[in-house]
Amino acid sequence: MSTDEHAPDNRFDSSWRANRPYVVDLAFRLLGDIGDAEDVAQEVFTRLARTRPGEIDDERAWLTVVTSRLCLDHLRSARARRERPNDPVELISAVPLTGSAPVDPADRITLDEEVQLALYRLLERLAPAERIALVLHDVFAVPFDVVADTLGRPVGTCRQLARRARQKMSEAHRSEGVVLPDEHRAVTERFMAACALGDLEGLLAVLDPDVWGVATFPPGSAIEAIPSRGAEMVAANMARFSAPAVTMVTHAALGRPAVLLYRDRVLFAVFVLTIDGDRIVKIEASIDL
Known part of the structure; x- marks a missing residue:
């Protein structure tokens, strides 16, 4: 009896950890607002928790349909039509074009x-x-x-x-550069999920052994750029961004895969990825702490 009572909670917790990044990412792509996307995700998993074990044949498909329907309702509302998405262009434009450190502001990416x-x-x-x-x-x-x-x-x-x-x-x-290859999206999702969970093994599996990256901070910060090299060092740095208050969603910048990081629904970091095959070989980050 007690085992059955706890089974739904275990099932829900497992699904939350495995699928929440996907649900939030999907809702963000449809709505363009991180707060609305998180609200939709909360409602989706509330509905999932009400289902009974065995009731859903394909959980990812069920989550996709429910998320999309909730977003469709939101988009159709008069309030949603008046809203505009948060604009992360300013932070994205600070992502360095190359990995050299320190990075000159003149070399930072400016999105077309x-x-x-x-x-x-x-x-x-x-x-x-x-x-x-x-x-x-x-x-x-x-x-x-x-x-x-x-x-x-x-x-x-x-x-x-x-x-x-x-x-x-x-x-x-x-722009032709906005649509990314399917394989890039798959690698980006694996990276995002591992970061969100603080999963070092998952990060090591998606990072090239010789991966390198640089994190840049706003002008005037005590530290302007931090370079790192090697999968273990980069993975350790990425895992630091795992926190309940941090939400990650996929993005595209100049035709390259990227991940946006929000803390309490405020954009504070962007990771632009360079992917070769099924591994990430470079990460260029802009962080506003």
Whole structure:
């Protein structure tokens, strides 16, 4: 009796640890606001906790559908249509272009205006259903039958919604560098999940043995740049960002995979990754402590 009573909690805790980064990331991509994304994730896992063991056949698919439906409801609300996403361009623009240290401010990345627009504004041009179809299928590689189940529309209609969304993005001169290869996204998700959990073994598995990186801080800080080299040293540095108050989501900067870090819903760090095969070979971080 007592074992059965504790089983749901164990199941929920395991799913929370394994899937929360994915759920928050998906909600962030759909809504563009970290606070709303975290609120949606909280509701998703509240609903998951109410399910019974064995009730869900494919938990990741269930989480995807529920998250997307909640985001769709949010996007359709008048309040959501008036809101604009938090703009992390300023912090991203401080990520160093090369790993040399110290880094001259003149060498810092400045995002092209089209990239900024594509990352933070273009999705606002899409109708809620178009945004759901495009992000689920083109970004998260969700099959159209699942997209159809999420939107409650036929598969053919969902294909048309995604096609229409792509056309709108293209007409707005979307930068080619925004869409990342699927393998880059997979590596980025593994890195993000390991960081979030403080999982050193997981980090070592996704980092190249000779990985190197540099963390830069705002001008005037006591420390302006910290270089590191080797998987163990880099992994130890990354694991320091594991904390209950820190939320991580994936991103793209100049066509390169990146991770945004929020503390109490305020952006404070950006990691831009260089990936070779299935390993990260370089991490360029900008941190505003």
